[in-house]
Amino acid sequence: MKPNGNKYAVRQGAVLFSEYAPGSGIKKALEIGRENILLELRESKLKGRGGAGFPTATKWMLVAAAKSEEKFIVCNADEGEPGTFKDRVLLLEYPELVFEGMLIAGYTLGARQGIIYLRGEYEYMLKSLESYLEQMKEDNLLGNNILGNPNFNFEIVIRLGSGAYVCGEETALIESLEGNRGEARNRPPYPVNTGYLGRPTVVNNVETLASVPHILVKGGEWFRTFGTDKSTGSKLFSVSGDCERPGVYELPWGTKIKDLLEIVGAKNTKAVQVGGASGSCIPKSQFERTLAYEDAATGGSIMIFNESRNMLKILKNFMEFFVEESCGQCTPCRVGNVKLLEGIEKIERGVYTFGHLNKLKELGRTMQVASKCGLGQSSPNAFLSILENFKEEIFNKNGYGGHNGK
Amino acid sequence: MESKEKYRVPVSQKPHVVEKPRDINTIGGTVTIEINEKKVSVPMGTTILEACRENQIHIPTLCHHDDLCVAGVCRVCVVEVEGMRTLQASCTFPITAPVKIHTSTPMVRKARRHIIDLLLSEHYGECYSCFRNQNCELQKLAKEYGVDQYNFGHLEKPRYETDRSSASVIRDMNKCILCKRCVRTCIDLQEVGVLEAINRGHETHIGTFFDKPLSDVICINCGQCINRCPTAALRANDPSDELWEAIENPKKHVVIQTAPSPRAGIGEEFGLEPGHSMTGELNTALRRIGFDRVFDTNFTADLTIMEEGTELLNRLKKAVLLGDESVKLPQFTSCSPGWVKFIEHFYPEFLGYLSTAKSPQQMFGAVIKTFYAKESGIDPADIVSVALMPCSAKKFECNRPEMRASGYKDVDYGLTTRELAQMIKEAGIYLPEMPKSHFDEPFGDASGAGLIFGATGGVMEAALRTVYELVTGREVPFKNLNIVPCRGFEGIKQASVMLEGCKDEYSFLEGIELKFIVAHGTANAKKVMEMLRKGELKDVHFVEIMACPGGCLGGGGQPIPTSEEIRKKRAEAIYAEDESLSLRKSHENPYVKYIYENFLTEGPCSELSHHLLHTHYQKRGKFIA
Structure with a gap:
């Protein structure tokens, strides 16, 4: 347990917030060697913590198998999903875990360069993170011949983003790192083959990387004792909204939404937005559902809304966000989000028809399959789930029936 | 840290291209895939679009252009690939495994229709008042997919001011569908790099450095962007109205010089296959329109050779x-x-x-308003000198302050092949029917x-x-x-x-x-x-x-x-x-x-x-x- 300035959340948890001796992860890694690191990771069944849930061991193995003189480790610290702030806690309070995770990845995959793509709004952390990196260099945890191992050289640099949500998408992040406009690339190819500067690149979320040292020290099997079969380990949840104790919580995967609400002291809860603006909105009737990749998946964002909230206004807020944050390159996302927002405004003014709303729902489903990247593919989620799960409230109770609402 | 070159060549986002094998007969040189349940064998690395075209399956495209690297942004070419969660843009997807592709499922057709609907909702103006009417790729697609109404609304007011600053290229972003062909043309094909997307989301538009007018940036006026624009967002600066006026003015002696390339291209504007030279027909048509003299730019091309x-x-x-x-x-x-x-x-x-x-254009201009004026006894002030060119940059060139050697503007108007074709049509002439005739003296045939x-x-x-x-x-x-x-x-x-x-x-x-x-x-x-x-x-x-x-x-x-x-x-x-x-x-x-x-x-x-x-x-x- 670590002292922290947060009066609500106490840093306690099974994995990330458990005791850790800085340096022990990389020492273990050097001891067991590259192959065993990958095997241990595979054993742990760790999945990407950014939200997509791609198996981390597979990603690393693909990069390990890619032939190239140069490989890169990129830490995705562009924490931009509305309602997510767990990476901030990790970077501020547990930088050793993040950096060591990158170091282990660098050692395992033969990369000499690690890059942290830090969210522009987190510029205030830059100094402390850089001084931590300096300290690591002094301790011979970075630089040349790390811990006396000849040919193990690794550097970490920090790059600042400029506030674009889409740059959290890994290929847009790489474009941004290369100095280009933040726009998602065509996939395939995937960054594991053609990433930063065209080289094989691992892009991992802050939390994913921070989990790695723990897994190496305590073992993949230990890690699997937490969570569910398909969602192993524990997860940091950034809880915000209508509750008594918002903050960052580490809970095992598989925790029921109902139980989480109790832990954080939420009362009269009407809905929980799981997974941020791009996630889906879960109504009270489904609070038995579990937080897990196979059920209600999330990159960490949990937003709680009580009975006093107006779901249509919440939805409008999300859609305004996407209209602004779409990178603007592909048609479904650039124009589609605007059309969905216009639909919401029509409901607000009571000048919609159900025929038009059905067209918009169809459009939303097209956006999910035809958009170029995850942004446009997930932006209709809120629209579709809120209109479906709260139609009673929106069209009857709140008087958005409208003179045309037939 | 980066191994970047000293001179950074600007590039638009380039797709990863899977190298095709040199000899497709080697083991692993081809992949057998299924398109719409039909087995076909294609070279490794072929895109789905290429594979479909090889097999007579039409896939609609908008942002794709054979001269340019692919972008995958319009999404109108999406197809279903079995086992993939989302639809895939066929223009970007390299075939490296025995995939099964479906090009016309309900989901695919709906997605394409939606995308066309969305583009139309942001595309300002009406087709019948558009100079690209019947030569517009968006219009063609809308027809192909049976669009008979604006499902998601239609712009009532223009969103952007048309940039008419350049002597050569006019940009009307209200017609732009953000396919980025112009961006890729400018950055990748020509490596000039004047155009790029600005802002993001719904505010995205194609613009110049700091959104300056085109005349104030390093545009070279080549007009290659115009040639690749699928809609009417880009056009050359059209002088034909002023030209008609000059032609109708009895005091003006209007002469036109015609460059070699328009003759080889103009037939296409009248529905002919590319590769028909129309020199003689063009001469007749120009006279019928009302040009007083028709000269051959090749004369000054010959002069250029002598001088150069x-x-x-x-x-x-x-x-x-x-x-x-x-x-x-x-x-x-x-x-x-x-x-x-x-x-x-x-x-x-x-x-x-x-x-x-x-x-050659400017040499002719100088010769017409000096030598020709003298020989034919016409006051150069009354001569309107027109140049039919395959080129948009010629419009800028004739406006250069250096180009007044005769004491007048040596060439008054640069006219493109497209603009002349429009004038010919407007005059009620079907070019391929014209009898052939020669150029006028004193410069004759070159x-x-x-x-x-x-x-x-x-x-x-x-x-x-x-x-x-x-x-x-x-x-x-x-x-x-x-x-x-x-x-x-x-x-x-x-x-x-x-x-x-x-x-x-x-x-x-x-x-x-x-x-x-x-x-x-x-x-x-x-x-x-x-x-x-x-x-x-x-x-x-x-x-x-x-x-x-x-x-x-x-x-x-x-x-x-x-x-x-x-x-x-x-x-x-x-x-x-x-x-x-x-x-x-x-x-x-x-x-x-x-x-x-x-x-x-x-x-x-x-x-x-x-x-x-x-x-x-x-x-x-x-x-x-």
Whole structure:
């Protein structure tokens, strides 16, 4: 347990917030060697913590198998999903875990360069993170011949983003790192083959990387004792909204939404937005559902809304966000989000028809399959789930029936 | 840390291309896939789009263009690939595994229809008041997918102001569908890099550096973006209204000179297959429209060869005979106004290498308002001089302040092939039906050497036919005068001719291997300039550069669409016409001889010809205040 300035959340948890001796992860890694690191990771069944849930061991193995003189480790610290702030806690309070995770990845995959793509709004952390990196260099945890191992050289640099949500998408992040406009690339190819500067690149979320040292020290099997079969380990949840104790919580995967609400002291809860603006909105009737990749998946964002909230206004807020944050390159996302927002405004003014709303729902489903990247593919989620799960409230109770609402 | 090159070549987002095997018969060279339940075998790395086209399956596209790298942004080409969660853009998806593809499922058709609907909702204006009506890819798709209403609304007001600042290119972003073809044309194809997407989300639009007007950025006016725009967002600055007025004005004597490339392209505007030369028909049509005289730009192309060739010989003489090390060699051609502006912006320190000879258009302009005016007794103030060009940059060129050697604006209007085709249609003329007729005197029909200026390598070939003969007294040693190494669409061509048995006055050139380079497209020009910068062109004597891919026949004023295949056919038409002419050498053009005997009496590169037929350039640089 670590002292922290947060009066609500106490840093306690099974994995990330458990005791850790800085340096022990990389020492273990050097001891067991590259192959065993990958095997241990595979054993742990760790999945990407950014939200997509791609198996981390597979990603690393693909990069390990890619032939190239140069490989890169990129830490995705562009924490931009509305309602997510767990990476901030990790970077501020547990930088050793993040950096060591990158170091282990660098050692395992033969990369000499690690890059942290830090969210522009987190510029205030830059100094402390850089001084931590300096300290690591002094301790011979970075630089040349790390811990006396000849040919193990690794550097970490920090790059600042400029506030674009889409740059959290890994290929847009790489474009941004290369100095280009933040726009998602065509996939395939995937960054594991053609990433930063065209080289094989691992892009991992802050939390994913921070989990790695723990897994190496305590073992993949230990890690699997937490969570569910398909969602192993524990997860940091950034809880915000209508509750008594918002903050960052580490809970095992598989925790029921109902139980989480109790832990954080939420009362009269009407809905929980799981997974941020791009996630889906879960109504009270489904609070038995579990937080897990196979059920209600999330990159960490949990937003709680009580009975006093107006779901249509919440939805409008999300859609305004996407209209602004779409990178603007592909048609479904650039124009589609605007059309969905216009639909919401029509409901607000009571000048919609159900025929038009059905067209918009169809459009939303097209956006999910035809958009170029995850942004446009997930932006209709809120629209579709809120209109479906709260139609009673929106069209009857709140008087958005409208003179045309037939 | 980065292994970036010193000079960063701007690129738009480039897709990863899976290399196709050189020999598809090797093991693993092909993949057997299923398209709509039909088994087909395709080379590894083929995109789904290519595979479908090979198998007669039509996939709609908008952002895709054969000349450009793929973007995958319009999403209209999506197809279903079994096992993948989302639809895949067929233009970007390389086939590397035995996938099963479905190109016409309900989900695919709905997605395409939605995308067209969305694009239409943001596309301002109506089709019937649009100059691209019936030649618009968006309109075509809307018809193909049965769009009969605006499902998601339609813009009532324009969102952007039209940028009319440039003399050459007009940009109306209200028609833009953000396919980024212009961006890729400007950055990747031409490596100029004026256009890029600005802002994000719904506010995204294509703009220039700091959204400045096009006239205030380093646009070279090549108009290649216009040729690739699927809609009416880009067009050339059309002077036809003013032209009609001049034609109707009885006081004005309206003359038109026509460049070689429009003749090879204009048939396409009337529904003919590419590759029909329409020289004779065009002459008749122009007279019927009301032009008072129809001249052949090839006449001044021949004149250009005389001036530019003499200039080259002068430079060679200084360098070889007098050992003058300050002489700038190789000499670069200066016929292409896009290329001239390119070098002014990007390589101003090398302007001394550029031939001072004006382009044929501007030479003609100067001759018309001086020599022709005098000979025919018309006040040059009453002459309206029009140039039919395949080019948008010519509009900028004729407005340059340097181009007033006659005391008037030498060329009043530059008219593109597309604009003239529109005028011909408006006059109720169907061009292919016209009887053929010749050009007007006193400049008459010109040589085939002037004609081939239209294709990349043509200026070089024409110059060699003349220079070789001036120096040795013999014809160039190529069968039928066809200097094959100058021809073809390879980006940069290098070749040489041995100068042997020179005449006495050129004995200093005896035994010299005359080396030359031909490049087209400014991306290739950039490569040549970097070679020059590195000192790799020390033994090269003459370089021809055309700003547009394929040369003038692929110019920014030519009919839309364009592709390498179309450009090849236009080139074939030009070379075939050259071969059909009896007069094929510039210096043998009797009218050229006549003008040197009666007007420019001191010969090429004399004081008078310098005043009328040569120019100077501006060091513009990349940063404009």
